[in-house]
Amino acid sequence: MSLTPEPVVVRHPYRWVVLALAWAAFTMTAVDRSTWGPASVAVGEHLGVSLAGLGAFATGYYVGYVLSNAAGGVLTDWLGPRVVVGCSLFLAGGFMILFGETDSVATGIAFQAGVGVFAGCDYSAGVKLISQWFPPAHRGFAMGVFMTATSLGTVIANAVVPSLIAASGWRASYHVFGAVSMAVAVVCLVLLRGAGGAHVASAPRKVPDLRPLARNRDLWLLGLAGFGALWGTYGFITWSNALMIKGGHLTPVQAGAVVAIFGVTAVAAKPFMGVVSDLFGGRRKVPAVIVLAAFVVTLLVFGTRDSLSGFLWVAPFLGVAAYVYSPLMIALIPELAGVRLAGSAAGATNAFWQLGSTVVPVVLGAVFQATQSFFWAFATLAAGPLLGMILLLGVREHRAGDRVPAVTAIAG
Template identity: 50%
Template sequence: MQDTKLATGTPTHTAYSTTGLRRRWAILAVAWAALLMAFVDRLTWASLAAGVGHSMGLPVASLGIFVTAFYVGYVLSNVLAGIGADKVGPSRMLTLAMLPLGVGTFLFGYTTSVPYGLALQVLMGLAAGADYSACVKLTATWFEFRLRGRAMGLLITASSLAVVVTNGTVPTLANRIGWTGVYQALGVATILIALVCGLVLRDAPAAAGSVNSKSNLALVWRNRDLVLLSLAGFGAMWGTWGFAFWVNALMIKGRGLDPVLAGFVTAMFGAGAIVAKPAIGLLSDLLGGRRRTLVIICLASFAVMLLLFGGLRSPQAFLVAAPLLGVTAFAYSPLMAAMVAEAAGAAAVGSVTGITNAFWQLGNLAVPLAVGAVYGASHSFVAAFVMLAAGPLAGTCLMLLFREAPRL
């Protein structure tokens, strides 16, 4: 049976067919592949920023402008794309989003000027705005409540595996085919994934629903739990993606690490989360869907680990700390995604997820510039990580106010 908890907090149920039970794992696998590819596309700049920025004459403090440009497009499209996932279905929305993302990524390989590169990053962000809400809706509507934690955990391993794949391969690949070749190859791969999405993905029966964008926006801001999740998610994403986008450049510039070694350290950061996400999702399911306490523990531990990481100096210490930091930096995400979906109700999962995720991504938009400004003014590795830790610390405080509804 599938839980389609409405905004009022009352669970209702719809039956799955046997065919649907078998099909959902294939759908989850393809949605996971699409999310992985989308994250690799957006994270590649973090691995190449130091070298490409130098060739464009950008100072270190300005390397975050391409990240910010991407998230300008991403935040703008999240709300509309989430509504689109409810109106036309998440499977179609994901396919339509991946195609222009592939084209934009391919064309970014021909960047010769900062304005051209910024324009393409905005375009890529606009295209990528549908991936998260569509994938979350596919998972939330194909998997019932008792399995949703582990399913969401498996889905969102895509973002942390993308950190591993990007940092483990992109620096080496760039040495062989150049940074332009890397973006062209990623563009082709993204287009191929889009074609697979069109062939395999189908919407769950529970995914259908009439959507009113104004009413769903009101639903978010009138629901105390969704407001707290939106604010806490902003702080959490500030720390997670601020670290992912800045750590390579900070270790290279602030601690003198070789770019390939810095990439390996960041890959270890992502590796820690690959196990943590499905494990914490499973633990949440075993606890009867309890998620609040686990989120608080993750966010508080994340803030502490960022402060500890900022005090490290040796490559060996970075290699030991990175996977532990990765566990805390990503484990909260499947739980918070499930909490948003359950508060929204099946018909509005896409739009409510898009609205809350758009607010979360404002942290991604602001943190590259904030960390760049702090590091540019102080040239302090430690100060940059204090700035990063402020996000999850604020998120911890906000989640303490969250009231988790009892489950029947």
């Protein structure tokens, strides 16, 4: 636990504008990331890549994403979240457009890594903004709204990309979403403000001291628990379309519909879970452990389905379990690390979390190639949240109210 006092945050109406802009930026990076799932088979056929080889593209993205999460958190605390959100999203959109032009496997993997490098910064910047503008007692709801971006990105990509591919080819989806990402980035650069107005802007900027984070046992456990949780979530996002097409004999449009339903349920469930945790005194750990246990069960059940109707019945429950742990775990970060290092702590923990996203595409492709078993692919996914649940039990949760406050008003 950080010894830095928790600032008292004055609730200003502009916080809703900040939350909306942070959410919009995070939604676009989630759309950019999720585009690969429904587009992967078409890209693989165009470039002559095997099913197992498709995992290399997703891994390329997540390698860049992990690196930028670690660096992006420090940049957020150093340069401020407005600059980080706007510039990183603009460049991520540019690499999306470049990927839509590729005809080479090596170049395509490099462009995917480029998207990941710049898409990984806005998460920590968003967490920092919410930590600055929302008091601890209301962060569960704000984090829940913010984290709807990841599931909504999955919904948008799976609802739009299959139709775009059918009408105009796979390149169109990367061109369209890349351009929209760049437009949202410009809006964020113009309208976003950090906490404190001119007071914060005039303060000297310096590289944050990260030593308290390195000594924080609970942050280490939270980072490792998130590794397992995101192993399951992004392993599903990356591979579920291809597995249902190849292993479940669904059409691309049917598989996209299943994953869209998977994402839709989480859009409503995340803010609800955040509100529930706020109402029960800001406790996050125990609900997160329960959700991860449900995630393990629903992944195993999904792996036993063999028809469109079976997938459709399980998808809503799987969508809730695969996503609602995230606002709970993320709301723990500023409570364990303090607001002043919230960006660095968010980036560092998410770098650990995203290592699961980096490794799982290749591992899952190898498992399915070796076993040709739909169930064993999903059992491999379920191992991640099981590990995360066990590790999360070791985190010592602290109430925000246990801190000694140091008043830091937020100016309009």
